[in-house]
Structures are given as C-alpha cells and as structure tokens.
Amino acid sequence: MDDIHFEQIARVDAQGKACGTTAYMSDLSFPGMLYAWFVRSKYPHALVKSVDISKAMALDGVVTVLTAADVTGFNGFGIVNPDMPVICGDKVRYMGDTVALVAATTERIAEQAAALVEVEYEVLPVVDDPIEALKPDAPKVHDKGNVCLHTLITKGDVEQGLREADVVIEHEYRTPRQAHTALETESGVAVPEADGSLSMYAGSQYAFRDQLQLARILGMNPRMIHVYSNPVGGGFGGKDELTIQGGIALLAMKTGKPVKVVLSREESLVSGWKRHPFIVRIRTGFKNDGTMLANDVICYEDKGAYSSLGGPILNLALEHASSLYRVPNTRHEGWAVFTNNGVCGAFRGFGVPQVLFALESNMDEAAEKLGLDPVTIRRKNVLYQGEVSPIGHTLRTGVSMDLVLDAIEKSDLWQHREEYKKTDKPWLRRGVALSLAPQGAGLGVGIPDYGGAYIDLDRDGNFTLRIGLVEYGQGTHTGFTQMAAGLLHVHPSRVRIVAGQTEGSVDTGPATASRSTYTASNAIAAAFHDFGVKVAGALDAKYHTGADAVCEAKDGGMTTLVGFRTYEELAQEFAQESPLRGEGYFVWPTADREIPGAAGLPHWIYSFAAQAALVEVNTLTGETRLLKVATALDTGRTVNLQQVEGQIDGGVAQGEGFALFEDTLIAKGQVRTKNFSTYIIPTVQDVPEHEYIILENPEGTSAFGVRGIGEVVMVPIIPAVALAIHDATGVWVRQLPATPERLYRLLHPGL
Amino acid sequence: MIKELEYHAAHDLKEALELAEQFGPRKRFLSGGTDMTVRLKEGLVKEDIIVDLSHVAELRFVREESGVVHVGAGATHADLSASPIVRQHGLALALAASRVGGPQIRNMGTIGGNVANASPAGDTIPALIVLDAVVSITSRTGTREVPIIDFFTGPGRSVLAAEELVTEFHFPATGPGELSAFGKLGARQAMTISTANVAFYFRIGGDRRIVEARIAFGSVAPTVVRAHKTEQMFCQLPPLLSWDAIRGAAQMAWKEVAPIDDLRATAVYRKEAVVGLLAEAAYEALASCWHER
Ligand SMILES: Cc1cc2nc3c(=O)[nH]c(=O)nc-3n(C[C@H](O)[C@H](O)[C@H](O)COP(=O)(O)OP(=O)(O)OC[C@H]3O[C@@H](n4cnc5c(N)ncnc54)[C@H](O)[C@@H]3O)c2cc1C
Numbered sequence A: 001m002d003d004i005h006f007e008q009i010a011r012v013d014a015q016g017k018a019c020g021t022t023a024y025m026s027d028l029s030f031p032g033m034l035y036a037w038f039v040r041s042k043y044p045h046a047l048v049k050s051v052d053i054s055k056a057m058a059l060d061g062v063v064t065v066l067t068a069a070d071v072t073g074f075n076g077f078g079i080v081n082p083d084m085p086v087i088c089g090d091k092v093r094y095m096g097d098t099v100a101l102v103a104a105t106t107e108r109i110a111e112q113a114a115a116l117v118e119v120e121y122e123v124l125p126v127v128d129d130p131i132e133a134l135k136p137d138a139p140k141v142h143d144k145g146n147v148c149l150h151t152l153i154t155k156g157d158v159e160q161g162l163r164e165a166d167v168v169i170e171h172e173y174r175t176p177r178q179a180h181t182a183l184e185t186e187s188g189v190a191v192p193e194a195d196g197s198l199s200m201y202a203g204s205q206y207a208f209r210d211q212l213q214l215a216r217i218l219g220m221n222p223r224m225i226h227v228y229s230n231p232v233g234g235g236f237g238g239k240d241e242l243t244i245q246g247g248i249a250l251l252a253m254k255t256g257k258p259v260k261v262v263l264s265r266e267e268s269l270v271s272g273w274k275r276h277p278f279i280v281r282i283r284t285g286f287k288n289d290g291t292m293l294a295n296d297v298i299c300y301e302d303k304g305a306y307s308s309l310g311g312p313i314l315n316l317a318l319e320h321a322s323s324l325y326r327v328p329n330t331r332h333e334g335w336a337v338f339t340n341n342g343v344c345g346a347f348r349g350f351g352v353p354q355v356l357f358a359l360e361s362n363m364d365e366a367a368e369k370l371g372l373d374p375v376t377i378r379r380k381n382v383l384y385q386g387e388v389s390p391i392g393h394t395l396r397t398g399v400s401m402d403l404v405l406d407a408i409e410k411s412d413l414w415q416h417r418e419e420y421k422k423t424d425k426p427w428l429r430r431g432v433a434l435s436l437a438p439q440g441a442g443l444g445v446g447i448p449d450y451g452g453a454y455i456d457l458d459r460d461g462n463f464t465l466r467i468g469l470v471e472y473g474q475g476t477h478t479g480f481t482q483m484a485a486g487l488l489h490v491h492p493s494r495v496r497i498v499a500g501q502t503e504g505s506v507d508t509g510p511a512t513a514s515r516s517t518y519t520a521s522n523a524i525a526a527a528f529h530d531f532g533v534k535v536a537g538a539l540d541a542k543y544h545t546g547a548d549a550v551c552e553a554k555d556g557g558m559t560t561l562v563g564f565r566t567y568e569e570l571a572q573e574f575a576q577e578s579p580l581r582g583e584g585y586f587v588w589p590t591a592d593r594e595i596p597g598a599a600g601l602p603h604w605i606y607s608f609a610a611q612a613a614l615v616e617v618n619t620l621t622g623e624t625r626l627l628k629v630a631t632a633l634d635t636g637r638t639v640n641l642q643q644v645e646g647q648i649d650g651g652v653a654q655g656e657g658f659a660l661f662e663d664t665l666i667a668k669g670q671v672r673t674k675n676f677s678t679y680i681i682p683t684v685q686d687v688p689e690h691e692y693i694i695l696e697n698p699e700g701t702s703a704f705g706v707r708g709i710g711e712v713v714m715v716p717i718i719p720a721v722a723l724a725i726h727d728a729t730g731v732w733v734r735q736l737p738a739t740p741e742r743l744y745r746l747l748h749p750g751l
Numbered sequence B: 001m002i003k004e005l006e007y008h009a010a011h012d013l014k015e016a017l018e019l020a021e022q023f024g025p026r027k028r029f030l031s032g033g034t035d036m037t038v039r040l041k042e043g044l045v046k047e048d049i050i051v052d053l054s055h056v057a058e059l060r061f062v063r064e065e066s067g068v069v070h071v072g073a074g075a076t077h078a079d080l081s082a083s084p085i086v087r088q089h090g091l092a093l094a095l096a097a098s099r100v101g102g103p104q105i106r107n108m109g110t111i112g113g114n115v116a117n118a119s120p121a122g123d124t125i126p127a128l129i130v131l132d133a134v135v136s137i138t139s140r141t142g143t144r145e146v147p148i149i150d151f152f153t154g155p156g157r158s159v160l161a162a163e164e165l166v167t168e169f170h171f172p173a174t175g176p177g178e179l180s181a182f183g184k185l186g187a188r189q190a191m192t193i194s195t196a197n198v199a200f201y202f203r204i205g206g207d208r209r210i211v212e213a214r215i216a217f218g219s220v221a222p223t224v225v226r227a228h229k230t231e232q233m234f235c236q237l238p239p240l241l242s243w244d245a246i247r248g249a250a251q252m253a254w255k256e257v258a259p260i261d262d263l264r265a266t267a268v269y270r271k272e273a274v275v276g277l278l279a280e281a282a283y284e285a286l287a288s289c290w291h292e293r
Helices: A014-019 A054-058 A107-116 A158-164 A207-218 A245-255 A265-271 A310-319 A352-370 A374-381 A401-409 A476-488 A516-543 A567-574 A641-661 A717-729 A740-747 B013-026 B036-041 B077-082 B084-089 B091-098 B103-108 B111-116 B124-130 B228-235 B243-256 B267-292
Strands: A034-040 A046-052 A062-066 A098-104 A118-123 A147-155 A167-174 A187-192 A198-201 A225-228 A259-262 A278-286 A292-304 A329-338 A428-441 A450-457 A463-467 A495-499 A552-554 A557-560 A563-566 A580-587 A605-618 A624-634 A689-695 B006-009 B027-030 B049-052 B062-065 B068-072 B134-139 B142-147 B152-154 B165-172 B178-185 B196-204 B210-218
Touching (some): A034 A265, A054 A107, A098 A107, A147 A310, A158 A278, A158 A329, A187 A245, A198 A245, A207 A225, A278 A352, A292 A310, A310 A329, A352 A374, A374 A401, A374 A428, A401 A428, A401 A605, A401 A624, A450 A516, A463 A476, A463 A516, A516 A552, A516 A557, A557 A567, A641 A689, A641 A717, B062 B084, B068 B084, B077 B091, B084 B091, B091 B124, B111 B124, B111 B165, B124 B178, B124 B196, B124 B210, B178 B267, B210 B228
Parallel strands (some): A624 A689, B006 B049
Antiparallel strands (some): A167 A278, A278 A292, A450 A463, A605 A624, B062 B068, B134 B142, B134 B165
C-alpha cells in the first residue's frame, strides 16, 4: 500500500494537552469518592509479624483498612510470574512493599491513618548486591532463592575464538537504575458499578492484561472488570506492569465507593518500577583487520524484589549482547538476581542499552588498538539479511545495520567532526563518537503477538477507529489516524480514536516493544479491508450487486457497482441503527523455532538506528555537555515526520540522562534520590541540537512498510556519549552515568 | 502532607513589621515561597503562622542612588537578572540570579528569601559578599545595617531576630575598571543546587594589574566564605592573560574551603572543583576585560 498518502497533520492530541483540557485518568473524580493510602514497608527486607489496624480504623473519616487477609482473590501480580503481593502478609522485600491499604474520606485522613497502622517486623539482612546474592550462603529474598532467571546461549567455540584473536578487549561495565519519571505518577480511580462490576480508570500500557491481572487479584470474572487506560501521562515501560491498580480495586470493592490515588513523586520514585542496573563482564576478540572472532558476555541483572519482566529483559539483552555483528563464536550468559533494591521492570530499550554500552565501548577500544576508525571496524562486522545472527538464528527480515552506519558516516556532524571539536578554552575538550544499534521489536517467539482494530462508520458519516494501543505521548494516535484516513480517503479530522479500554476498543496487545505503529499498520489495514467487504455485503443485501463486489475508497467515499457513494451517503443507508464495522486482526510473524534455553528469542523484526554525539568536557570540574547529536534512523516508512523527530528528541534526552545524569541511588535498601533535586534528569538547557537523517527502507511485513522506532532512538546515543568522552579526554567511561565527579576521578586518578 | 497554618498577608511594610512584632518567633515569613513550600512539605517548618510578604510592593525594587545600588528584599531573581542597573553595576549578582533554578523559580524566588534562608548553597550570597553588600534589617523599632559577611552564623542560621525582616541590600556600584562575575557547578545546566559556586570582584589598575580582589565560595563550608589568601594570589598576577598563572592563583582556594561529603559530591572533589570554577570564570572575565581595553 505504498500509494497511500499520509496527510502530514499536527498531533491529534496537541491542543488538549497544550491547553490542559485533556483529562487523564488521574484527573477524574466521582461522587462519593474516597482516597487511598498505601502503607509501605519500614524496612527493605523483613518478616511481617503482625499488623494492627485498630487505631487506624478508629480515626474519624477512615472507611476501611485492608491487610493481606482481605485480598479476595490471588494475592499477587506480575506479567510473567505473579510473585509480587498486592498486600504483603508475611514478608516485605523492598521499601515500596505494601503492608496495608487505607481508604478514607480525604487524602489527609488517609495519610494520617496510614501512620497509625502498627506493624511488627523482624528485620532481615538486606540483599543489595546481585553478585553477592548469587553466593550459596546469601540471605534469600524469595524462598526459592535469589535467581529469577539464568540463561546461557552459545554458538561456536568462544574460548577457541578468543585464543585465535589478535586482540581481546576485556572489561566490566555498569549501568544505572534509571527511573521512567513519567509526568503523571502511578495513579487512578477504581469505581464499583451498580451491577457488581468494577471500572478501573488508570493510565497503563495494556488494559487487557490489567483486566486479567485484576480479575485474578479480586477473584472475579474478567468480564466484570472494565479497564480504561487511555490517555496516559507518560509510560516508558513504567506502566506496563500493574502499579496501584490492585490496591485501589480491592478498596473499591470492599467499600462500594470509588477510590482514588495519585502517588507523590517521592512515593513513585521509591515504589515504582525502574530500569534494571546491569553489571556486564565482556571479552571480545578481534583479528588485526577488525573482524570479530568471539564475544563472551556475562550479565548480572539487579532484578530488585519481584520478577515482573526481568526474565524477558535479561533475554532480550542477551539476544543483543553481540548486536547484529558477524560473530562466529559467542557465549551470552545472564543472571537475573533478586535483591532488596527496589523493583525493576520494563523500560524503553528493554535490556539493550545496558549490553550495547559494553559492546560498543569494546568496539571503539579495539578500533583504537588496531588503528582502525570506528566506522571501518563496524562496517567490517555488520550483518546483512539472510546471514546468521550471533545467537544462531537466520535473519529473514530486513537488516539495515549497514544503511544506518553509512548514513551516520555521511552526517554533517561526523563529516565535520574535526571542526566541531575545536574550542579555544584551555580547560575544555570536545569529542565526537558514534554507535549503532538494532532493537528487536515485538514480543518474540512463543508469546502470542496479536493485534486487532475496528473501523466503524458512524451515523454521521465519520469514522471511529477502535484500537487497544494507548497514547502515552509517543504520537502514535496521530499516526493511526493518518493510516486509517489514508486508506479511507478522508481527511484525518474525520477519524476519531477510542483506545486502551476493554469496553469499546479491541485488544491490540501492549503499547510496548516498539510494536504499536507496526502492529496498528497491519490491524488497521485488515480492518479497512474488512470494511470494504462489509460495505459490499450491505450493498449486495440491498441492491443484489454480488457480495464480493470490490469497493474502492476514493475522495471521501467509495466507488461501488451502484456508483460512487460518499461516506455520508453510506452512513445514511447502512449505519443508522449501528455502525458499519470493519474488523481487522493480525498476528505477528515470528521465528519458527525458539533459541534453546532462551524463552522469547529470537525476535523476527528489528529497528535500526545509528547516532553520533559531540560532547564537551570541562576538565576542571568533570562536567560533560552534550552539544550536538546526529541520528540516522530507519523508519521503514515515515507516517508523521514530526512524531518521528519527537521520538528522536525524547529518546536522545532519555539516553543522555542514562549516560550523564540519572541513577536511583539505593543504600542498604533505602532510596536516596526521592525527588527531582537529587534524581537528575536533563532539562531543556541540557539537551543537544539535533541532526535528523531519516531512512525509509520498508519493512516488508507491514502493510505500509513501517518499523517501530520508539526504543532504538535512545540506544546508540548512550555508548556514543561515553565514547565521545573518550575521544575528548582519552579516558574510558565504564560506569554510567558519567557524573561530573565520576568523570573527574577518571581524569585525575590519584584523587 | 502540609500542616494547617494560620496565614496573614501583609499589604505594606508597616503592616509586615507589626505582624512580625505581634507573632514574633511563632511566625515565619513567606516571600516567593520557593524555599518555604519545600520545607513545609517536608515538615521542616516548626512555626504555625505564615506572614506573607509577597504583596509588599515597597520591598520590590532595584535602584541606583549616588553610586550605591539598592536592591529590595522582594526583588525576584528574574528582576535581578534582567535589571540593567545590576548588570552594569554588580554583574556578579545578575549572573548569580540568572543561574537560580529555572524560569519559574526565578519569577517567584526573591533575593530576600535566598539570603534569609542562609543556605551555604544560596547562589546570590557569594555575589553579595564580593560586592561588599550591606543588609538592611528592619523592625518596628528601627533599622540596623549588617555587612553581609557577618549576617550568617551557620547553615540555615543568621543574625535575624524574630521581629526583624530583611528590607534591602545595598552595595557600591561597580564602575569602569571594576569587574565581577559568578560561576556555578551543579548536576546539570539548570534547576540544580550548587555543588559549589564562586563569585569574585576585581578592581583593575592602570597597569592592568588586579589591585583589589574579593572572592567568595559557596557550598564548600558551613556558610559562604571569603577566600582572602586566594585574593592575594590574584593581586600578584602578571598583567597578561596567562591560563597557567590564573590557574596557579586559583589553586590557593584549596586552603580556604572546608566542604563535606553529601549526596551531590564528596569533599575532596568539591575542593578541586572550586579551584577549577574560579580559574575558569576568572579567565573568561579577565579575557573579556583586557580585550575591551
Ligand atoms: C526547584 C527549585 C530550584 C531552586 N534552585 C535554586 C538555585 O539554583 N539556587 C539557589 O540559591 N536557590 C535555589 N532554590 C531555592 C530558592 O528558590 C531560593 O533560595 C529563593 O531565593 C528563595 O526565595 P523565596 O522568596 O522563594 O523565599 P521563601 O521560600 O518565601 O522564604 C525563604 C526563607 O526566607 C525567609 N524570608 C523570606 N523573605 C524574608 C525577608 N524579607 N526577611 C526575612 N526573612 C525572609 C522565610 O521566612 C524563609 O525562612 C531553588 C528552589 C527550588 C524549589
């Protein structure tokens, strides 16, 4: 469908968001609404001996206080393994664990009551180092031990490969516990309905999975739970798993009243999901000409207290531990290890930034040792479609490693890097470096990766697109609107979207894994096709045209066997009782077999980006400024250029945060960075100038040729910044973020 | 959770002074509220009465009178950054104010609040010190004048009595041959508390030598500190722009600061960083000054 025109419109949600009229779920209020307070643990690791709620219950205005015994269904949640209690009964494993839930008539009373809940603890030793936690005598976070997942993927003979290598680069790298810092904290309202059902209004990335998890917690038929999760005030992976929903659902069902909670930033930073910090030990062997011979990687993932998506994240990291380079001998091993360091889960990039920081750093170091330039060494090793990946599967879909590398080499920043590096200040040093990344898209093998969409012709001749995928700021709904409008041949203003609700929209899978735009492209195209069939069917029923007569969209209507009909006319004729609906369903293509021992691997479709960074380091203070970034990105096909550039801007800022500023510091289980004066994210003053290079190398399995781009745009920037610091100063940064003091100490080793 | 408070808005200075006397130590002033709201939220305000000064128009001014710059306690950081008078006659203060927080904080936060707060990291404080500012402290019974360097008695503590409020700051207007500047190190470019900061004032003689220097550092001691030995070193500098010489002079700062380890940085790093901050800012200022002449 290359001929479909995408009208380049402004974001469909821009006005409401810019003017503040958009109602997020956390803005909603209901009559008689109560306020919830989560009574959090006092210790990062302890047994709960008793919980006394009598004083809290006695406080005026308190409606109920719940403890573990009050959980009506299964007291646990988790996308993969439901090992996180909604209310802890016998043990707490991090500072954000909930020991009781309060509902009161005001937020103030709820908070006061929370302080009156008396919990008796038996304090246990804190498990705070993933490597220590693997030792046999380490205290156990869970009864079954501290190993959440162990994965080993091998190809060829890595030891032999390393022996044959002319150069082996071996290092340990460490990455930060990045917080999502969505503007809207974890929040929502649970509303009990007259028919005994529950409506959950909470911004999240997958309403249909929330519905099932809530059904399990409440012990209710999922059909009795209605989830409304769109729009979301920022997600980045932090609202993929459940957050507060279980707690407010229990309170609402118990009290029969709507119950609301909006977490404070402090509570969000303590209790919320984070990016898993990784320790990556990596040995990479090269021949003198730069050819990679072997890569031996072992990752220790600090899982935090509960599983959530830690297993799949570890595996995606291992899939990418040798990038998509031609490496004949590999050994990718990973341990996801339980600790009392908060909880970690999904986060844009899903394990890939952590490992590629290590690998790409080794690449540049090898290049330097071998006298090669960073482009040459990478070009020598990039894989092409049809070749075998470092974990042993054949790359069947398009591979654009070479294309993004070529494009970044031709960027203004890379071409003129020597000029950009000039500075007349004796204390400043500038450097430029580049990096590239693939990012597996979709959920992987073995996990049904499904997407549905409905296109409804409404009474008035306009359209409603019903789709599961939420808008959490990516701009996807603008793209979906353009796709539907392009197929229907109408102006985008005639398509509205209903999304992210178990009632009124369809399951299109989670808004994660760079899958929204790609999945939607095929689901919408299928729904459009079905819409044509439905129109033909309706015409046949009335005019006996033959049910399979093809209808073609054109100029705000359709040409049919009985002549051209505008959509208004079709609606007049066929959509007065109920909408005329086209239904589309799509299942992702996946590999035909799984990599042994590695659930979910391999991925079938990848995104590709290369980025170059110009940094300026102040050698007197260790401060680094990211001045300019070039991004070469393969979109497959650009649906909306402004949204693509927006994703690049945001991805670069988030990658910059990872590389230079952001880390949730936890000491002995206690979060030290509880607000934005200590948890540092880049401001508008810190973000760089951009050079965008958009490639359109169509992905053959998408109806429009689109690829996901949401994650990959934040990946290469991370190693690029670290390597640009090396180019500027000569020091290798192996632990991120490169804060001023950390870098200063590298520059002045004696300190 | 912010506790319940009794709130009084003063509409003019007279009313403010009366309320100050009436409530004494039970009250706390509020100007821009940018420090107070954070403290209230953290439960760090023991007083139960708020006297709001933000409507007192008499406190919000910047003017120059016979060679003296007067800045009202209610002048915001945005006022100071944009003021031609401050830019021309006390540049260090304009630069310091322009580095406070972000636009929202600069629109609300006042210089009076910044100083009364007495944080060792307050950005306007080193600037006021090197400009030799005097604080006017007023109560119902009159006004006393305290040199800014004597105003602070410790972190968060000052000579201010319960019935007193800060009304203004005044300092000699800098003129030709005098320069001042400010430098700041934080975790990022904006919205950041100073890990360390520096302000300086130099008077340049006819032979291009520095004949008088005042240097102050913030966030590296319990209060903002003057660095007298370092000032001496700058007065010995040769009259030509030498990076090595400037850096050498700045090195003395090591001996004049007593920082601590905190979440933002370690003490030893802070010591090194203030040297760098001073060297860099001094080099830039001297380069442009000597270039102009
Ligand atoms: C996000 C953020 C960023 C910030 N960034 C910076 C920064 O970069 N640099 C920096 O230095 N500060 C920073 N601050 C702190 C604060 O903004 C400044 O100290 C500001 O100048 C305080 O002024 P205010 O008018 O808001 O004070 P208020 O909060 O109103 O008051 C502060 C204190 O001063 C007292 N007070 C106020 N006026 C008077 C008066 N006239 N007489 C006597 N006592 C008085 C109050 O009783 C109170 O104890 C930041 C704060 C926030 C929230």
